[in-house]
Amino acid sequence: MTADPIAARSASADPGAPNRSYREVTDSRGRVYRVGETDRDILGHSRKFMVYLPWTAMMAISVFEYAYGSAEDTLSHAHGWTQSNTFWILSVWVFFQAGIAFPAGWLREKGILTARKAMYLGAGMCLAGFLALSHLSDVLLAILGFGVVGGIGSGLVYATCINMVGKWFPERRGARTGFVNGGFAYGSLPFIFIFNYAFDTANYHRVLDLIGCYVMIVVLSSAFFFKDPPKNWWPADIDPLTFSGTGKSAASLAKNPPAVKQYTPKEAIRTGVLPLMWITLVMTAGVSIFGISFQVDFAKEVGFGPLVAASSMGIMAVINGIGRAVVGLVFVIVVLGLAQFGVIWAGEVKSEWLFLFFAFLSGFGGGAFYPMFAALTPDYFGENYNATNYGLVYSGKLISGLFGGGLGSMVVAAWGYNGAYALAGGISMVAAAIALLLKQPGRSTDMSLTPDPQPTG
The missing domain is CATH 2.40.10 (Thrombin, subunit H)
Known part of the structure; x- marks a missing residue:
């Protein structure tokens, strides 16, 4: 080259x-x-802070999604909601949490919304979401407050944190993206046990209000130090033409080179790869959200005690987070699908240990694919438009929220838990087959440094 x-x-x-x-x-x-320019030239300190700060913020907002299912019973009794009401609130939250990613990315890339301002705005909206869940008994108002406002707020934080890591580590995104994304799952662990053991109709106002304040303070504190690198920035110690330099990054890049060009969103869509990624994420995230939403209730349905129910969700959250740093998209989607059938088996034989084991597998499979998509997007399409390109891919989750939460509750009501889990497992297997079609646009399948000829049209 x-x-x-x-x-x-x-x-x-x-x-x-x-x-x-x-x-x-x-x-x-x-x-x-x-x-x-080195990272210290730009920031005044190591770019590692642009991993730990987003990770801290992601830990804080994880309570929205991964602990919600554990709070469902108390919320239903406190506000007089049905199970369907509570999970539609979660579905609306997922819709707006994922849906804000693309417009937020567009605003950031246009210079209208800085990373720091996006985080500040998100922090305030996260607090408003929990205050709404705490004090509004009307279902529609709760949907508006927690689902819409809280969803947009947490989505702003999520999208900003993920894109921050990709911009500062263009040569080695995978592990760092997985680490940051993992915080979005296992950060919820203490709240899962709080909601199962120390959350009731006598104290729910105080608990939810305090959690909202905690989320806001952590996000604000992290956001104060956020700063994007200059456009097209590349680490000074690695030659971007030969990928020679110091450390393991150069050797890794030689085997897994970056995108052949900076694709705009329209160009990324025209490759056909981005739409395939979107479809795969819709299906896989739907299965993951279904498991997050109904695991505790299913455990109680088959007669497992509250400790097993809480522990299964805790295991799922922790492994979901750890699994986000693991490589092998098709593999983890298959694991996610098999885990759904395993949960059915565990319930049929009334085995608590099997149930916890398949909760482990479900958490692993349901966690690993998110950072893979977050890392694949700039790997395939470049960093300059990553906020909007990843926003497009991640927007598939807004459809998944409808299937995994609200519509999932309807399937459970119609077919029972076994039928719903079997459907989820089948959907995951189809998603794995689609994922086999993904490849980096414009480069030979052997991933050599020499790109394919530029396509016309």
Whole structure:
């Protein structure tokens, strides 16, 4: 691979960095890399903080999704809601949490909404969501407060955190994206046990209000230090043309090179790969959300005690988070599907240990695919439009929320838990088959450094 002439730029070309110089390197496909500046030049400290801070914020907002199912019984009794009411509230939350990703990404890339402002706004809306869940007994108002406002707020935090990691680690996104995304699951663990053992109609106002304040404070504290790197930024210690340099990153890049160009959202859609990713995420996330929503209730239905019910959800949340750093998209989707059939078996034979084991597998499968999609999106389409491209892929979750939560409750009512879990397992297997069709646009399947010819049209 050869380079076009290198353009060296001084501080005057970069008003935001008066004491730094950089150069832009263009590869044979026209992709531009901005090199010469270290993370410490830009931030004043290591870019590792741009992993730990988003991870902390993701830990805080995880209580919205992963602990909600454990609070469902108390919420129903406190507000006079049916089970269907409570899970439609969760479905609306999922819809807006996922749906805000694309418009938020577009606003960020247009410079209208900075990462820090997105986090500040999200923090306030997260607090409002929990206050609504605590004090509004009218189902429609609760849907508006927790589902819409809380969903948008947590979605702003989620999308900003995921994209922050991808921008600061363009050469090694996978493990770091998985680590940050994992916080969105296992951060809920203490709240799962709080909702199962220390949450009742006598104290639900106080508990929910305090959780809302906790989420807001953690997100605000993390957001204060958020800062995006310059566009096209690339680590100074790795040659973007040959991927030679120091450390393991260069060797990894040689085997798994970055996107051949910076795809705009329209270009990404036209490759056909992004729509396939969207469909796969819709199906897989629907199965995952179904498990999150109904695992505790199913455990109680088959006669398992409250400790097993709470522990199964806790195991699912922890392994869901840990599993987010594991590689192998098709594998984890298959595991997720098999786990649904395993849950049926465990319930049939009344085995608590089997139930916990398949909760483990379901958490692993249901957690690993999210960061894989988050890492695949910039790997396939580049970093410059990642906020909108990943927003498009992640928007599939808004459809999944309807299937996994609200419609899932209807299937349970009509077919029972066994029928619903069997359907979920079948959907996951179809998603695994679709995932086999995914490949990096514009590059040979052997993943060599030489790209395929540029497609026309």
